[in-house]
Amino acid sequence: MEFSFDINYLFSERVTVLDQTLVPCRKSAGRPDLQAHVAKVIDELGIASAKAQQxxxxxxxxxxxxxxxxQLYLLKDCKSxxxxxxxxxxxxxxxKKLFLLDLQGVHIEAEPLSVLDFYIVExxxxHGxxxxxxxxxxxxxxxxxxxxxxxxxxxxxxxxLAKHYCLTQSVPQVNNFVVFEGFFLNRAVAQLRKVPSKKPDGEIKPYSLMEREVVRQEERALPWPFVPPHSPQRLISSQCSHSLSVGSSPNRVLSRAASASAPGSNRDQNPQFPVIERCRARRTNQQGLVVRCSLQSPHGQQRGWTA
Structure with a gap:
């Protein structure tokens, strides 16, 4: 492949090794014109290689x-x-870091040196x-x-590879890379690492530690008729049990209950307060009705109390 500039001046060696700096020799360092020539050579070779491989x-x-x-190894002919x-x-x-299948079909993690592109002008x-x-x-x-x-x-x-290095027996892979049998037979064990299997899923815990503690406190609490109406324990326990039934966080419920029972809080703003007052008034009316009925005689007359 010919270029308009001097290839022998740009690449002093027959085979030049280029890395990411694209500096073939000391004289091209700090020379934007020479580095532009190197970039043009690499681009033209890459296009020709892609065209040859379709x-x-x-x-x-x-x-x-x-x-x-x-790393790119570039070969020139200085006499042409x-x-x-x-x-x-x-x-x-x-x-390249690869996950390969060995001869037994086991996934192996390796990072071998890989041939990424190889092209000789048609x-x-x-010609060797x-x-x-x-x-x-x-x-x-x-x-x-x-x-x-x-x-x-x-x-x-x-x-x-088959003609010059007798590489014919390849090991099938699931990616685009090709490796041969000797890759696994001759490589040291330390350079290959088996991919660890997926860890089994742990036991699913239905409750967190906070929820379990709230459930224990609720079980130790007294049933409803024996708890005072204004007991903070009953209020917190009932609200916590409601929060657990709908999947809410117990911390949020405890904070709301604590703020509701704090001094100076407006109980009229609590949406549950009217319901509680109505239930309390209904229970008081039922108790008064029972007392009035017990004071009446079987014939509907009131009894008189004597000293």
Whole structure:
């Protein structure tokens, strides 16, 4: 892939490693023009890779490189384009936290180095450039290809891995990543962690501690006929039992009862006060009727009291 600017001046090494800073060498640091050239190279390579893989959007771009902690290996040919050099291809890798299925179908949590994008210019393919670039990355990371994961590999990449690294037996996964059998056999146990199973649901408690204490106090309280009419205990107990029946909070009921019994409170503003007064007047009238009936004789005459 040719560009209007000098590739050899922009990338001094045959294989250049780029990170999120997009600075290929010291001379490009603090040079906005050179960094703009680097961004243009990465964007053009990302578009060409997406087109070759028939993707709707590029996986690799300069903005994505700056936002993520990935590494991009860029390969050039310094002798082409009249000595200005051309870009041959690139390989992007990065660590990904994955939940994988091992050989027994158990979910494993791992964070392997993953191949995220790999592209060689079409007219330069089948010239050994892809193998050279991939081997450089493996030596730089000191890693074997079987210990890596591959994000949505194309059929060309799968045939490339089978031809050069004998990776053919993959383990089916539920995500877009591909791993091979040796990934689980050769990896240290400390690097793999089984995903813990979901904890069983605890026992459902019907009442809170506050509600249970209110129920105990209500059970220990005297029944209605033996409690004085103006007893604060009876008023609080009855209101608490009503609050528990409708699902209200006992704290709110206790605060309302305490404020109603406080000195200087207006009892006429209490919506329950008229009902209580009517019940009390009715009970007094019934008691007076019983006394009047007991003072009458069987023939309807009143009895006289003698000293």
């Amino acid at each position: 993707l709707t959007a590029p996986v690799t771009s300069a903005s994505k490189m700056q936002a993520q902690r990935h 384009n009249g000595g200005s050099g051309v870009v041959v291809g690139f390989l992007k890798v990065g660590y 007219n330069l393919q089948r 450039y892809g193998l050279e670039l991939f081997d450089f990355m493996l030596k730089h990371k000191n890693l074997e290809p079987v210990m890596m994961a591959y994000d949505r590999p194309s059929p060309k990449l799968l045939s490339f």
